[in-house]
Amino acid sequence: MGEEHKNLKKMPGLGALELCSSFAERVGIVLATASGFVMLFSLLVGVATRWLPFMTSAIWSEEIARMCMLWLTSNGASVAFNRLELVRFNLLTDIMPEKVRHLLEIVSDICILIVLCILLKYGYDMLLLKAKVEAAATHISYFWWALGLYIGFVLMVFHGVKFLVKHLLECKTVWRGGETA
Structure with a gap:
């Protein structure tokens, strides 16, 4: 966990936002973990049924794995965004004044x-369009595939609002020449 993330809890005025962001992070962790396990199981079933002579190939396993990959990446990205663990290019900003x-x-x-x-x-809009289309093997509506991405974006909004408010609250300290949290 980044140093900046730890210091957020000490700032006054961020209590409710920190609580919402913390809840959103837990939701993201649960969704990413669950979809990761389902994806792993689906891939194992797909490989096993493809290579074992007494079983027929499970054509549905690839579709389930792809759907879970969308859920895993979008919700995992929201967790990484909150923890400040996404890729950042700080080369130019690090050499600038505070x-x-x-x-x-x-x-x-x-x-x-x-x-x-x-x-x-x-x-x-995409969710509404995807609700009308089904996957070929599983007959699962593509709505459920796209919903994983949408949930990840919603969770990121909670974190983004928290970071914006934090930086706005720090303005007075920074512009007076003090150090930020």
């Missing part, structure tokens, strides 16, 4: 939230 770096963090938070809101808007 005030500029802080301003860039706020701009970055706003840009991330804008992208997430766009993804939520078009993701909702």
